[in-house]
Amino acid sequence: MKQQTFYRDTWVEINLDCIYNNVVNIKRFIPNATEVIAVVKANAYGHGDVQVAKIALEAGATRLAVAMLDEALHLRRHGITAPIIVLGVVRPQDADIAAEHQIAVTVFRKGWLQEAEQSRMNDRPLHIHLKLDTGMGRLGIRTKEELIELLPFFHMPSFYIEGAYTHFAAADELNTVHVEGQYKKFLCMLDWLKEYDIQPPMIHCANSATSYRFSERVFNAVRIGIGMYGLTPSVEMNSLIPVDNKPAFSLHSRLTHIKKLNVGDTVSYGATYTAEEEEWIGTVAIGYADGWRRSLQGFHVLVDGEKVPIVGRVCMDQLMVRLPRYAPVDTEVILVGQQGEAEVTMEEVASYLDTINYEIPNMIGARVPRVFKRNDEIVEVMTRFSL
Ligand SMILES: Cc1ncc(COP(=O)(O)O)c(C=O)c1O
Structure with missing residues (x-):
C-alpha cells in the first residue's frame, strides 16, 4: 500500500487494536446470536470510516450504519461489501442508487414510499428498516394509523422489509424512567407489526449505553458507536461500563x-x-x-x-x-x-x-x-x- 505522508507535525493517531478489542469486548458482553452493527457515521466519529469499518468487521461486526447515503457510498467505493444501513433520511428519488449498491435505508413515511416507488427504475428490492418513534421525537412512525398506511408498500416487490428499530433518548442517564417508557412502547409497536404479519428479520433498539445496561433487551442486533471508539456514553455512566474499552x-x-x-x-x-x-x-x-x-x-x-x-x-x-x-x-x-x-x-x-x-x-x-x-x-x- 502506498504510504501517504504529511508535512506538519500535527496528527491524530488511531489505535486500530483498541477498536478491534472494543468490538470483541462488546460481542462477548451481549447475547450470542446478536449482530453487532458498527456505527461509522460522521467519518466514524472523526476516526476514519473506511479503516474503522474494516477493523470492526474483522473483529466480528456484521453490518455498518451511517447517517447519510453519501457516507454509505463512500464505504462502497472503498471496497466495503458488508451490509450497510443508513440511519438518517435518504431522498426518495435516490432509492435506486441505494438499492443498486445494496444499501438499506430508514423508512417511516407513506409519502416517501410513494415517491420512491414511482421513481424506481431498477427492480432490485430496496432493503428498508422501519423506524419507530418510541419517544426520541426525531424520526419514525408514532401511531398505528401511520403503520397501517405503510402496509401496502411492504408487500410490493420493490421493497424488502429487513428491519424495524427505535432509538432511546436517555439510555445513558441514571434515571431509567424514560428508557423504560420507550422500551414498553417499542414492545407495543412490535405487537402492531405482528398483528399485520410484518416480520422483519432484524429488530434493534440498542446503542452503546443500552447494550451495556440492558443487554437482555437488545433483540437481535445492537448499534454500537461510542463504545467501539472506547469512550463512555455519558459521565453518569462512567462507573457502569461493564467492559474494559480503551479510547482509540x-x-x-x-x-x-x-x-x-x-x-x-x-x-x-x-x-x-x-x-x-x-x-x-x-x-x-x-x-x-x-x-x-x-x-x-x-x-x-x-x-x-x-x-x-x-x-x-x-x-x-x-x-x-x-x-x-x-x-x-x-x-x-x-x-x-x-x-x-x-x-x-x-x-x-x-x-x-x-x-x-x-x-x-x-x-x-x-x-x-x-x-x-x-x-x-x-x-x-x-x-x-x-x-
Ligand atoms: C440511530 C442511532 N443508533 C445508534 C447510534 C450509536 O450510538 P452510540 O454512539 O451512543 O453507541 C446512534 C448515534 O448517534 C444513532 O443515532
Whole structure:
C-alpha cells in the first residue's frame, strides 16, 4: 500500500487494536446470536470510516450504519461489501442508487414510499428498516394509523422489509424512567407489526449505553458507536461500563518554537496573556482551523508528561503554552491522550467546552491527518491533501 505522508507535525493517531478489542469486548458482553452493527457515521466519529469499518468487521461486526447515503457510498467505493444501513433520511428519488449498491435505508413515511416507488427504475428490492418513534421525537412512525398506511408498500416487490428499530433518548442517564417508557412502547409497536404479519428479520433498539445496561433487551442486533471508539456514553455512566474499552483516538503535535518571555511581555491576539515572571513559552502548530477551538484558551496539553496551560488566544493554526522549563523544538505535545503517567481525556476536553465527548473527535477536522496503527506499526495514513 502506498504510504501517504504529511508535512506538519500535527496528527491524530488511531489505535486500530483498541477498536478491534472494543468490538470483541462488546460481542462477548451481549447475547450470542446478536449482530453487532458498527456505527461509522460522521467519518466514524472523526476516526476514519473506511479503516474503522474494516477493523470492526474483522473483529466480528456484521453490518455498518451511517447517517447519510453519501457516507454509505463512500464505504462502497472503498471496497466495503458488508451490509450497510443508513440511519438518517435518504431522498426518495435516490432509492435506486441505494438499492443498486445494496444499501438499506430508514423508512417511516407513506409519502416517501410513494415517491420512491414511482421513481424506481431498477427492480432490485430496496432493503428498508422501519423506524419507530418510541419517544426520541426525531424520526419514525408514532401511531398505528401511520403503520397501517405503510402496509401496502411492504408487500410490493420493490421493497424488502429487513428491519424495524427505535432509538432511546436517555439510555445513558441514571434515571431509567424514560428508557423504560420507550422500551414498553417499542414492545407495543412490535405487537402492531405482528398483528399485520410484518416480520422483519432484524429488530434493534440498542446503542452503546443500552447494550451495556440492558443487554437482555437488545433483540437481535445492537448499534454500537461510542463504545467501539472506547469512550463512555455519558459521565453518569462512567462507573457502569461493564467492559474494559480503551479510547482509540489521540491527538498529537510538536513544539515548533520556544522562547523566554520577560515580565510584562504578552502572548497572542488581543494580548490577553501577560508574563508575570520570566517564562518559557512554546508554540504548537494546531489551532481552531484544525478544530482545536478558540475557547480552549486556559485548558491544558501534555509536554514531557506534565500538564501545561494554553496561554493567550488560540489562533487559527497555532497556539502557545507556558512551559515549566526549557524544552527543545520538536518536543511532542499531546492534546488528547496519554503521555507517561499523565493523560488528557476526551471527557476533560468536553467538560471544558461544556459539551459531550462525542463532539471532540468529530470536531478535529480533516486538515489533521489520521495515522492508523496496528501492533504499534503505522499501517495507513489518511490526509485530505492526498484526496
Ligand atoms: C440511530 C442511532 N443508533 C445508534 C447510534 C450509536 O450510538 P452510540 O454512539 O451512543 O453507541 C446512534 C448515534 O448517534 C444513532 O443515532
